[in-house]
Amino acid sequence: MSKQSELPPLNPLHVFEVASRLLSFTKAATELNVTQSAVSRQIAALEAAINVKLFRREREGIALTECGEAYRKEVGPAFARILWATNEIRANRLSDPLQLRVYSSFAARWLIPRLPEFKSRHPGIELRMNTAVQPVDFGRDTVDIAIQFGAGNWPDISCRKIMDDEIQPVCSPEFYKQTGGIKTIDDLAKVQLISARLRSLDWKDWFAARGRSAPDGSFMEFPSSHLAYQAAAAGLGVAMGQLSLVESDVREGRLMYLFDGPVKRDMGYYAMWPKELSLSNNMRQFLNWLYAAAKR
Structure with missing residues (x-):
C-alpha cells in the first residue's frame, strides 16, 4: 500500500479536531485532559504525517491555515458522526433486553418470586430468561449474565458468588408425623429418600x-431439585434441601427441616459474565439488585 493511501494517525487526528474546533491548544488540552505540550506534539506529528501545515501562530494565539480550514471541514463532521454512532450503540445496548441464563430450579424457586421487586425498582429494564443446565458459552449463547452452580473457577469468565451452598434434609410435616418422627440419622434408613439427578452427591x-455413609437403599430420583422438593412437599419422602431454594416452603409450612443444622459445601451459586465485557448500566443494576436480594 502506498503511503498516500494510508490513514493518518488517529490520535493526532482527534487532537486536531478538538484544537481546530476550539482554536486553542490550551482549551484543547483541557478538553482532552492532557498538557498543552502534548497537544502541540500531536499536531506536529499529524502535520509531519500528511506533510501539510495546519496551524499558524498569531499574536492572539493560533489560526488555521487554508489547508487546515479545509481539513477541519471534512474531519469535524466525520468525528461528529463517529460520536453519534457510538452514542447510538451505547443507547441501544442500554435499551436491549437483558438476557439471563439460569437453572430452572433456581429460577422457579428463588429468582422469579423476587423479580417483581426488581421490576418495580427498574421498570425500564426488560429481562429475558432462558433455562439450561449446560455450562454457558458466552461466545455462542446469547447471554449477558448467567447464574450457575460451581466453585467459581471458570476460565475467561468474571463471576461473583451470590450465595453459599447449604444443604439440610427436609420433608413435609405430614410425612414426619406418619413416620412417627425422624429424630436420628439412623431413622433415615427406614424412609424413602429423594434425590435430584443433577445434585446426586448431596446425600453422600x-x-x-x-x-x-449414605444408606444403600434406592433413592427416588427426579430430574431437578424443583421436582424433588415438590415430591417431598407431597409426602413422598425426605429430600436433601438447598436452604436458599426451600426457605419459602419451610416458612409457609409445606416443608420442615430435619436434624440440627445445615452442611455448608465449598460450592455456591455465581453470577457470571464474559471477562472482556464491560458491564452495561442494565447489567450493573441487575447485579447490584441480585447481590442485595441474596444478602437479605
Whole structure:
C-alpha cells in the first residue's frame, strides 16, 4: 500500500479536531485532559504525517491555515458522526433486553418470586430468561449474565458468588408425623429418600459431613431439585434441601427441616459474565439488585 493511501494517525487526528474546533491548544488540552505540550506534539506529528501545515501562530494565539480550514471541514463532521454512532450503540445496548441464563430450579424457586421487586425498582429494564443446565458459552449463547452452580473457577469468565451452598434434609410435616418422627440419622434408613439427578452427591456429602455413609437403599430420583422438593412437599419422602431454594416452603409450612443444622459445601451459586465485557448500566443494576436480594 502506498503511503498516500494510508490513514493518518488517529490520535493526532482527534487532537486536531478538538484544537481546530476550539482554536486553542490550551482549551484543547483541557478538553482532552492532557498538557498543552502534548497537544502541540500531536499536531506536529499529524502535520509531519500528511506533510501539510495546519496551524499558524498569531499574536492572539493560533489560526488555521487554508489547508487546515479545509481539513477541519471534512474531519469535524466525520468525528461528529463517529460520536453519534457510538452514542447510538451505547443507547441501544442500554435499551436491549437483558438476557439471563439460569437453572430452572433456581429460577422457579428463588429468582422469579423476587423479580417483581426488581421490576418495580427498574421498570425500564426488560429481562429475558432462558433455562439450561449446560455450562454457558458466552461466545455462542446469547447471554449477558448467567447464574450457575460451581466453585467459581471458570476460565475467561468474571463471576461473583451470590450465595453459599447449604444443604439440610427436609420433608413435609405430614410425612414426619406418619413416620412417627425422624429424630436420628439412623431413622433415615427406614424412609424413602429423594434425590435430584443433577445434585446426586448431596446425600453422600451430607452423610460424610456427619461421619456416616449414605444408606444403600434406592433413592427416588427426579430430574431437578424443583421436582424433588415438590415430591417431598407431597409426602413422598425426605429430600436433601438447598436452604436458599426451600426457605419459602419451610416458612409457609409445606416443608420442615430435619436434624440440627445445615452442611455448608465449598460450592455456591455465581453470577457470571464474559471477562472482556464491560458491564452495561442494565447489567450493573441487575447485579447490584441480585447481590442485595441474596444478602437479605
